[in-house]
Structures are given as C-alpha cells and as structure tokens.
Amino acid sequence: MGWRSKYDVEFKGLKEGLHEFEFEIRDEFFEHFEQGLISVGNVDVKVKLEKRSSFLKLHFKLKGWVELTCDRCLENYRQKIKHKSELFVKFGESDYEDDEIVWVSPEKNQINLAQLIYEYIILSIPIRHVHPEKKGVSGCDAEMLEKLKKYEHKEEEKQDTDPRWAALKNWNNN
DSSP states (O other): OOGGGGGEEEOTTOOSEEEEEEEEEOHHHHTTSTTOSOSOEEEEEEEEEEEOSSEEEEEEEEEEEEEEEOTTTOOEEEEEEEEEEEEEEEEOSSOEEOSSEEEEOTTOOEEEOHHHHHHHHHHTSOSSOOOOOBTTBOOSOHHHHHHHHHTOOOOOOOOOOOHHHHHHHGGGGO
C-alpha cells in the first residue's frame, strides 16, 4: 500500500454507466518520477469512467499549472496546462498498453492511473518553455536578456558575390 494506491480506481463493484473521480496532483506526486521534467505543480484531474459490460472508457480532464525553467532566461515560471484525453480499458489474457487502449486481465478489479496522469501532464506542456507575455511584453528576466544580447550572432555585411555565382541565383526565377 504505497503512494500509488491513491490513484487506484476500483471498477469491479461499480454499476454500468458513468462514474466520476477527482485527483489533486501536488508537488509530492512528481517526486516519485525519476528524472522528471517537473518537480512543482498544482493540477486537478477529473476522470469520468464509463463502465460497460465488455470495456471501460476513461475521460481525462486536466487543468492547472506546473513550474518549468524558461528556455530563454533560465528563470523558473508557472506554465498553465490543460489537457483532455480518452482511453479504453479492455479485458484480455495479458496486460498490454497502447496509445488509446489498455488491456488488463479479467481477474483485476482496479486500475492505477498514476502513470497515465503523469504522462498526460507531460503531454500538455508546450515544446518551447518561455515566460508568457504580459500585454505584449516578455515575462523573461530583463537583465538576463541584456546579457544574452552581448553574445548574439550578428550577420556580417554581405560581401560582393562572385559574378559567376550571381548568374546561378537567377536561374530558378523563370
């Protein structure tokens, strides 16, 4: 009985139809995932479980924020996240996971959602981590941006092109 048991959903005793579950994801949750991108966050997760005789359908809805390091100024900031997803749980002889279907043995009476919730949080993070703009102004650390400008690569003045190459530039303009 560890920390993961908080994220167990028992489906054996449930009647067919819709059932709702809510989870609060806080900093302690992220501590259990090694080499994680996130260590601080506050995410509310709502799961609607649709039980049928031969399968389960899970509707995930995540909303909250996570703390990330800005790619531009290296300062931490809060990134708002939102995510919706659906997952089917089907019953079969062996446990198997796919992008949209999880197979579990018919003897199981519960499914643990901890890893799925973590993966959905990671998927909701934008690829580029930068401070959100506030009224058109970057939220990045101004002092750090000034330091970066010193090392910015400036294009050298264009040198005269060799006339032999200049003729080739116009070749594709027909």
